[in-house]
Amino acid sequence: DAGVIQSPRHEVTEMGQEVTLRCKPISGHNSLFWYRQTMMRGLELLIYFNNNVPIDDSGMPEDRFSAKMPNASFSTLKIQPSEPRDSAVYFCASSFRTGVYEQYFGPGTRLTVT
Amino acid sequence: EDQVTQSPEALRLQEGESSSLNCSYTVSGLRGLFWYRQDPGKGPEFLFTLYSAGEEKEKERLKATLTKKESFLHITAPKPEDSATYLCAVAGGGADGLTFGKGTHLIIQP
Numbered sequence: 001d002a003g004v005i006q007s008p009r010h011e012v013t014e015m016g017q018e019v020t021l022r023c024k025p026i027s028g029h030n031s032l033f034w035y036r037q038t039m040m041r042g043l044e045l046l047i048y049f050n051n052n053v054p055i056d057d058s059g060m061p062e063d064r065f066s067a068k069m070p071n072a073s074f075s076t077l078k079i080q081p082s083e084p085r086d087s088a089v090y091f092c093a094s095s096f097r098t099g100v101y102e103q104y105f106g107p108g109t110r111l112t113v114t
Numbered sequence: 115e116d117q118v119t120q121s122p123e124a125l126r127l128q129e130g131e132s133s134s135l136n137c138s139y140t141v142s143g144l145r146g147l148f149w150y151r152q153d154p155g156k157g158p159e160f161l162f163t164l165y166s167a168g169e170e171k172e173k174e175r176l177k178a179t180l181t182k183k184e185s186f187l188h189i190t191a192p193k194p195e196d197s198a199t200y201l202c203a204v205a206g207g208g209a210d211g212l213t214f215g216k217g218t219h220l221i222i223q224p
Binding site for chain 1: 145148150160163165205209210211212213214215216
């Protein structure tokens with residue numbers, strides 16, 4: 001299997017611009033997670049979906065962040081407008097079933113907002 | 115709020131020198147504890163899941179153990195290719211998302 005696929009791998013944008021990060025989970029997996037990693041705060045959960053339905057978005061920093069999962073094979077994380085403090089590596093992970101099971105991470109998108 | 119503390123932050127060992135990494139956690143109703151390995155520029159790679167105190171799991175030179183308050187990742191006779199950041203994470207309460215520690219940066223010198 002191809003593993004979790006994320007695009008783009010690197011994104012550089014200016015403050016105020018809209019940014020869209022994309023994720024394709026492993027085929028057949030029913031849960032999808034978005035995390036953010038920074039040196040200061042480590043890996044933090046932003047939001048997760050079970051069977052395409054958002055379950056917990058309490059980690060989303062503010063209203064500038066939104067996530068969707070229109071079908072089982074695609075999810076987006078959008079930041080509008082972007083700010084320099086949003087600079088981080090954003091990871092998508094998927095798990096083969098709902099509940100507490102191992103999550104498989106993608107390679108991440110490194111976002112730099114200038 | 116779930117909390118995970120890993121120690122030490124960094125560890126440098128000689129090849130073949132065994133050691134242990136610590137993960138202390140505070141969680142309401144532990145549902146699972148996870149160990150991941152992360153190489154520079156890559157996503158975390160799953161290693162182990164532990165579900166209850168007393169449980170142990172092994173993979174090659176790595177062995178993970180779990181008590182009611184902490185977990186250890188034992189590394190036996192490490193090799194340079196074991197150099198990486200090792201992350202510990204917990205799932206608690208009713209949520210499936212993971213709370214991660216800051217990690218232990220492990221360097222194995224030849």
